[in-house]
Amino acid sequence: MSEKKISMVDIARMAEVSTATISRVLNKNGRYSPETEKRVMEIVHKYGYLPNLSAKTLRTNKSLSIGVIVPDITNEFFGKIVRSIENTVLPFGYSVFVCDSHEDEKIETLHIQNIVSKNVDGVIYIAGRADVGDIDQNFSMPVVYIDRQAEHAQFVVQSDNEYGGFLATEQLIRSGCRRILLLRDRRMLFPVRQRYEGYCKAHEKYGIPMDESLIVDSTVDYTLARDTISMILEEESLFFDGVFATNDMMALGALHALQKHHVRVPEQMKLVGFDDISLSEFCNPPITTITQDTEAMGQRAARLLLKRIQGGSVPSNNIMLPVFLNKRGTT
Amino acid sequence: MSEKKISMVDIARMAEVSTATISRVLNKNGRYSPETEKRVMEIVHKYGYLPNLSAKTLRTNKSLSIGVIVPDITNEFFGKIVRSIENTVLPFGYSVFVCDSHEDEKIETLHIQNIVSKNVDGVIYIAGRADVGDIDQNFSMPVVYIDRQAEHAQFVVQSDNEYGGFLATEQLIRSGCRRILLLRDRRMLFPVRQRYEGYCKAHEKYGIPMDESLIVDSTVDYTLARDTISMILEEESLFFDGVFATNDMMALGALHALQKHHVRVPEQMKLVGFDDISLSEFCNPPITTITQDTEAMGQRAARLLLKRIQGGSVPSNNIMLPVFLNKRGTT
DNA sequence: AACCAAAGAGTAAACGATTACTCAAATATC
DNA sequence: GATATTTGAGTAATCGTTTACTCTTTGGTT
Known part of the structure; x- marks a missing residue:
């Protein structure tokens, strides 16, 4: 608890060489004999010496840590991405500062100041706010x-949200739906806009006329999504035979609203969500959804960042990851 | 992207004072006039100067960062704790290295070496492995x-798991159950042992005889829990009228097994889980469960750690947080 | 044999903050 | 008015590494 940590000069004294040599041995920079290396490493291991990263960072401007800014770490979807990022960078000695921004610009700024002060070598920014333009x-x-949005940045990793939206809508159409309600996160973040695009394209391809009144805005919130659909069902003025929700939380809200009004899913009404969080798998019936490869998202983003940190100029890079349809009980 | 970061000597030069004065102004350590302070702060703000934490850490041995070691960050329960820890320390300028150990000792050791090298000021360790004794x-x-387990450490934050187990079992008894199957995480981590204690105490209090064959070991895994219950139902040799699962994931597995075998919940069979993850709320019927106050867990742990980091000797402290019964559709 | 290159290792100056000393000027105390 | 204290501020060492130089020894080339 209190014994002072051992430093390079201690090791140097014990090995009877200079700190320069220790440093060269530890960083495998050459200019030392095999015998010296052996002697030094033995002492290093014997005392469990760990270099002081603050000193190293001060001297070299590399901190071996990165920041990940995430809208909500309690959300399984983001948790999976964070985990995958960590797995990817850990073997290279990097640690990650996780910064939950709560989608709040003030908090985000605080986090960013903190980690900049701490000399992080790079940042992975997972968008969650509508206004990240600048x-x-x-x-x-x-x-x-x-x-x-790839137009706003040089290095972006994203799922093929448009194709996902297309797949979801197509699945509903193939299941016989002709009037598909789009339950949409009203913040209209970039991925949601893309999913909407896919929704339109599917209508086009199958020659199904679109109807503005079928496009309904809600929030990611389960409750509001549920109540929105409930209200529509009670008013009875809008006819629809399928629902595409732009994420699973909202899909679940819709499902429960439908069940409350005794609309049988999937018999009378089909439903597709997006993201594939475990809720959609474990509810009853399990919800058909579009799966994003969170593992790959984290890994690709982390690898790209490491490459940029290590190696001079990496060409602008926009990585688009495939999504797939996960057919379950609601279609 | 490339302009060098501004340092204290730059500020000192511009304000025409020494770095010592800048340092004193920034740390509010006295020994400077109001005029000097104003002049310095103006320049600091004008250039958006942020101190270099690596240098500061090297000199003072305080890094303003802590490590949080967590068994699985994709698990909403741990995500909530992490978020609460972050919220608590952010106002004090601390950042948190999140280390997902995957309950694997090797990975955990790697993480720990990394963050020790990076001079974290303290660690919050969320247990997930069975063998954390040493x-x-x-x-x-x-x-x-x-x-x-509080006997193994000086500073522990935990929920009142025993009382939680008691409450869960009591609720089943009050709903009329007399033969309550205990579906238990076989790793028998400390919290699970406590919940089991509560299960026993409730039987004792209500004078209900316990039956060893009603205690069934499984894993946290949804699938195995489901298949375990399925098998028991198929064998038809064991009679039970209620299930207490030591966590919600397993409770959900049990629920689906019961439904598959057309056992109506809650009419023919009652069920209680533990943790209150959103899955238990949004399945059908929603599962009665024991709610842990994750917000408080994170907050109390973070506050305790900060106190220990800042102030000399903090008396040994074992914080026990209340839990409560969340009655829903399965009892 | 004379010259040169390479290998092995040391010296000391950074990196950017903090802080124990020092010191002059201003103010307080009697 | 002489002395003591406080105030405001500077000097320079220090934290633990890395690395550009320097130097000596060894071995290779012709």
């Missing part, structure tokens, strides 16, 4: 974005 | 544990 100026270091 | 020697810094 976030870039906050950083004077490599950043990789997840789920951000 | 983890302490890895740290030469303040640690606060969550969900660890």
Whole structure:
């Protein structure tokens, strides 16, 4: 608890060499004999010496840590991405500062100041706010974005949301739906706009006329989504035979509203969600949804960031990851 | 992207004072006039100067960062604790290294070496492995544990798992159950042992005889829990009229097994879970469960750690947080 | 044999903050 | 008015690494 930590000069004294040599041995920079290496490493292991990263960072401007800014770490979807990022960077000695922004610009700014002060080598920014257009100026270091409009940034990793929207809508059409209600996150973040695009394209391809009144805005919130659908059912003025919700939380809200009004799913009404969170798998009936490869998202983003941190100029890179339809009980 | 970061000497030059004065102004350590302060702060703000934490850490041995070791960040329960920890420490300028150990000792050790090298000021360790008995020697810094056996550590935050187990069992008894199957995580981590204690105490209090064959071991895994219950139902040799699962994931597995075998819940069979993850709320019927106050767990652990980091000797402290019964559709 | 290159290792100056000393000027105390 | 204290501020060492130089020894080339 209190014994002072051992430093390079201690090791140097014991090995009877200079700190320069210790440093060269530890960093495998050559200019030392095999015998010296052996002697040094033995002492290093014997005392469990760990280099002081603050000193190293001060000297080299590399901190071996990165920041990940995430809208909500309690959300399984983001948790999976964070985990995958961590798995990818850990073997290279990197640690990650996780910064939950709560989608609040003030908190986000605080987090960013903190980690900039701490000399992070780079940042992975997972978009969750609508207004991230000018976030870039906050950083004077490599950043990789997840789920951000590619036109606004150079290094972006994202799912093929448009194709996902298409797949979801197509599945509903193939199941016989002709009037598909689109339950949409009203913040209209970039991924949602893309999913909407896919919804339109599917209508086009199958020659099904679109109807503005079938497009309903709600929030990611379960409750509001449920109540929105409930209200529509009670008013009885809008006819629809399928629902595409732009995420699973809202899909679940819709499902429960339908069940409360004794609309049988999937017999009378089909439903498709998006994201594939475990809720959609474990509810009853399990919800057909579009699966995003969170593992790959984290891994690709992390690898791209590491490459940018290590190696000079990496060409602008926009990584689009495939999604797939996960057919379950609601279609 | 490339302009060098501004340092204290730059500020000092511009304000025409020494770095010592800048330092004193920034740390509000006295020994400077109001005029000097104003002049310095104007320049600091004008250039958006942020101190270099690596240098500061090297000199002062305080890094303003802590590590949180967590068994699985994709699990909503742990995500909530992490978020609460972050919220608590952010106003004090701290950032948190989140380390997902995957309950794997090797990975955990790697993480710990990394963050020790990075001079974290303290660690919050959320137990998830069975064998954390001798983890302490890895740290030469303040640690606060969550969900660890209090006899093994000085600073522990935990829910009142025993009372939770009691409440769950009592609820089943009051709903008329007399033969309550205990579906238990076979790793028998400390919290699970406590919940089991509560299960026993409730039987005792209500004078209901316990039956060893009603205690069934499974894993946290949804699938195995489901298949375990399925098998028992198929064998038809064991009679029971209620299930207490030591966590919600297993409770959900049990629920689906029961439904598959056309056992009506809650009419023919009652069910109670533990943790209150959103899955238990949004399945059908929603599962009665024991709610843990994750918000408080994170907050109390973080506050305790900060106190230990800042102030000399904090008396040994074992914080026990209340739980409550969340009655829903399965009882 | 004379010259040169390479290998092995040391010296000391950074990196950007903090802080124990020092010191002059201003103010307080009697 | 002489002395003591407080105030405001500077000097320089320090934290633990890395690395550009330097230097000596060894071995290779012709």
